[in-house]
Amino acid sequence: PMAAKPSAKLLKRVDALISQLSAAGPRRQKGWEAIDHLTRTDLGTAQLLFSENSLIDAHLAIIFNPSSAKDDVTKALEVLSHFSKHSHWVRLGPHTLLQILELPAFVALCENLQGSFEFDELLLAIQNLSVSDNNKTILGIPRLVSFLLKFLYEKTATPRCVELAASALLELTFRAEVKAILKDPTLGVLDTVRGIMDNATGAAKYNATQLMWALQDRAEGPATQGLKAQHIMFSYSWAHQAIVVKIARALQREGFPVWIDVDQMKGSTAEAMAEAVEQAAAVVICLSTAYRESANCRLEAEYALKLRKPLVFLQLQKEFLPSGWLGMMLGSRMYYEFVDETPAVLARNIAQLRKELAAHVSASAARPKSPQPEATIIAVAPASSVSPSGLVLLDMTVDDMAAFCVEHQVPEAADAIRKSGLDGRALCQLLRCHDFTSLPFAVQLQDRLALPSLGAVLRLLFELHNAFSTSAR
Numbered sequence: 001p002m003a004a005k006p007s008a009k010l011l012k013r014v015d016a017l018i019s020q021l022s023a024a025g026p027r028r029q030k031g032w033e034a035i036d037h038l039t040r041t042d043l044g045t046a047q048l049l050f051s052e053n054s055l056i057d058a059h060l061a062i063i064f065n066p067s068s069a070k071d072d073v074t075k076a077l078e079v080l081s082h083f084s085k086h087s088h089w090v091r092l093g094p095h096t097l098l099q100i101l102e103l104p105a106f107v108a109l110c111e112n113l114q115g116s117f118e119f120d121e122l123l124l125a126i127q128n129l130s131v132s133d134n135n136k137t138i139l140g141i142p143r144l145v146s147f148l149l150k151f152l153y154e155k156t157a158t159p160r161c162v163e164l165a166a167s168a169l170l171e172l173t174f175r176a177e178v179k180a181i182l183k184d185p186t187l188g189v190l191d192t193v194r195g196i197m198d199n200a201t202g203a204a205k206y207n208a209t210q211l212m213w214a215l216q217d218r219a220e221g222p223a224t225q226g227l228k229a230q231h232i233m234f235s236y237s238w239a240h241q242a243i244v245v246k247i248a249r250a251l252q253r254e255g256f257p258v259w260i261d262v263d264q265m266k267g268s269t270a271e272a273m274a275e276a277v278e279q280a281a282a283v284v285i286c287l288s289t290a291y292r293e294s295a296n297c298r299l300e301a302e303y304a305l306k307l308r309k310p311l312v313f314l315q316l317q318k319e320f321l322p323s324g325w326l327g328m329m330l331g332s333r334m335y336y337e338f339v340d341e342t343p344a345v346l347a348r349n350i351a352q353l354r355k356e357l358a359a360h361v362s363a364s365a366a367r368p369k370s371p372q373p374e375a376t377i378i379a380v381a382p383a384s385s386v387s388p389s390g391l392v393l394l395d396m397t398v399d400d401m402a403a404f405c406v407e408h409q410v411p412e413a414a415d416a417i418r419k420s421g422l423d424g425r426a427l428c429q430l431l432r433c434h435d436f437t438s439l440p441f442a443v444q445l446q447d448r449l450a451l452p453s454l455g456a457v458l459r460l461l462f463e464l465h466n467a468f469s470t471s472a473r
Helices: 008-022 026-041 041-051 053-064 068-082 086-102 104-109 119-132 131-141 143-154 159-172 176-182 189-199 202-215 237-253 268-279 297-304 324-330 343-358 398-407 412-420 423-434 439-449 452-466
Strands: 229-236 280-287 311-315
Touching: 008 026, 008 041, 008 053, 008 159, 026 041, 026 068, 041 229, 053 068, 053 086, 053 119, 068 104, 086 104, 086 131, 086 143, 086 398, 119 131, 119 143, 119 159, 119 412, 131 159, 143 159, 143 176, 143 189, 159 189, 159 202, 159 297, 202 268, 202 297, 229 237, 229 268, 229 297, 237 343, 268 280, 268 297, 280 297, 280 324, 297 311, 297 324, 311 343, 343 398, 343 412, 398 412, 398 423, 412 452, 439 452
Parallel strands: 229 280, 280 311
Antiparallel strands: none
């Protein structure tokens, strides 16, 4: 929903407050008192007034006016911390934020993290600004690093502040200079982060764990070459989890050993991800804006590059052009496009991907460990029938059935199956009631699916037989 806009009456109040704050002495004091009163009695109106950038700018003018009294600068900073969203702080840009951090009034406010200044939105702005590599160059200075570390050191910092400070530091560790500062043993950063990992919960614990991974020196490429390559690892942003899981499941049904965090994440997140990269036969990098802007994704991708793992790139976002660190990593390499999730297109793209991945895993790893023996077709296929690729008939969705048709060269049946809603469970019921091998059943299925030819039905039944036939017990 769109935010409410101040009425003409409220805009007059904004102008009146700006006029008072622009003055000096008693008149400005009346402006502070009016804001305090409004905050206590009508917080909603106060928030609406501060949605106007002009009122925010009036406070900034006081902050950056060399002739402003320290008490006025302190008050302006406190008010901004109460009403400024992170977007207001971001609007100032990295240079201005650094100037604020240098102000004596701000330094004094930082002495008490549970005092009158609310740090959450400012920290969120710093974290957001730190995503840009250009801003990393500006923000990655000792003064800002010291400011962020304060929230890790101080036990009075709120969990939200710890979470945001750790996240911002994680972004800045991609600057070698910042990493060197944080690894200075005299600062005790590693011990502090370990303490947060042991005692914190939720996002604060997670971000501290990722920060520790970034700061620790794991083995270089040659030292990990003795590790057995066991799987294909998917590195992706959770924003695209649904499509990535679809691709991973399809490869698993083909017998590929796949590592994806929704299945194998146990214990320490950072340790699990590091080991997943180290033991990967290849790493699949899933390209998107969210991936490029994620420090966690960047850690995985750069670690895979450091270990010289084969990288396979998938484009998940339409018209996305990798830039920055991700653009440099992709270079002139080809990528597979997975923007269209139409079952037929998805099945075709997975088939192309499968060919490349097969080159990175051993022949034994790329096929099922216990293939079903060849057998004569029986009249009723059990609902638990499993194909040699590990596909369970009962669990197949309508989209799975359509993809099966395309993949097994019966594309004309795919649309018919989607229209009829025939999934694995429905097919099992049909097979319980009919002779799977009889021509009348084939004719009846052709009629139900409205297929143009009997040959398409016979080819579909043949492929289903090959995939799901079982030995009589």
